[in-house]
Amino acid sequence: MENICPVCNYNKLFEPPYDSDGYGSDEICPCCGFQFGCDDYPDKMESQRRWREEWIKKGCIWFSKGRPAPYQWNAKEQLNKKND
Secondary structure, three states: OOOOOOOOOOOOOOOOOEOOOOOEOOOEOOOOOOEOOOOOOOOHHHHHHHHHHHHHHOOOOOOOOOOOOOOOOOHHHHHHOOOO
16 A cells, blocks of 8 residues: 555655555645545545645645645645656
């Protein structure tokens, strides 16, 4: 499993957002603020899509106050990046 946020494509989560059974990690993405296992109820895919739209609409602001954005972080590049 990869530690990539399915909402904003941030690839440095501490753990995978979901386990092999699909349960959320409860981690909050420091980039977009989505909490896996909480903000994705009742429809995981639809919740992620809506959160992403709102995050983009609000200007892709880095969420975490305690975990700073990576050096030269660029939200647009991150959103377009393919994490193979």
